[in-house]
Amino acid sequence: MTDPVFQRQSKAIASSHRLQILDWLKDPRQHFAPQIDGDLVEDGVCAARIEEKLGLAQPTTARHLSVLVDAGLIVPKRIKQWTFYRRDETAIAMFRNSLANHL
């Protein structure tokens, strides 16, 4: 009934900043310069790159990213001292289906 996962996901997308992040991550190559230690598509985009593009402070950006991770919409990957984030397309597709049901 009150699916907690769906709840977190719908709250996660109820923010323009987080929607912006999800949108950028659709096509990382189009929005971010190539990286050295992680492949933009395979591993995801470095948190620092997202931060500077967002224009918010580092802790704030980290919080937004963790909300998206907790909702299962993006996946973090730690490589050396960096964390890369990429979309979880499967989870997002399931969420879209859930929306079709709940709406």
Added chain:
Amino acid sequence: MTDPVFQRQSKAIASSHRLQILDWLKDPRQHFAPQIDGDLVEDGVCAARIEEKLGLAQPTTARHLSVLVDAGLIVPKRIKQWTFYRRDETAIAMFRNSLANHL
């Protein structure tokens, strides 16, 4: 880019109570007893019926309903001293499409 309508709609559904309301309104006859002054399907469901089913106070329920109205997801219809609410299926379908784009 930051579509205000989409913003309000995604915030509107980021609430279990409001999702619950939207769900009940999918099939009013299944969830509510027949009404005298307004047809459950044609006109919508009386606010008082929604209120008692939700179990929240009258002002709180009214607020939730107005959030959904402001988002354009449901339509109010005033008949005599009652207000009936029904889903705006067209707007909801458009919202679902927007979600497909934004997600």
Added chain:
DNA sequence: ATCGAATATCCATATATTGCAATATCGCAT
């Protein structure tokens, strides 16, 4: 005109979210 029922609005409180500064942690290099 007055009353009662239904709904909307106003106000105050409680909780949640957003934002940033400061700080802690992690991982690599020296």
Added chain:
DNA sequence: ATGCGATATTGCAATATATGGATATTCGAT
């Protein structure tokens, strides 16, 4: 071990949202 860059966490102020009591408004009935 020390330092440095990147990320995570904490603490706090500002803002937003949720909730319900009190009140106003609306509308029909008397």
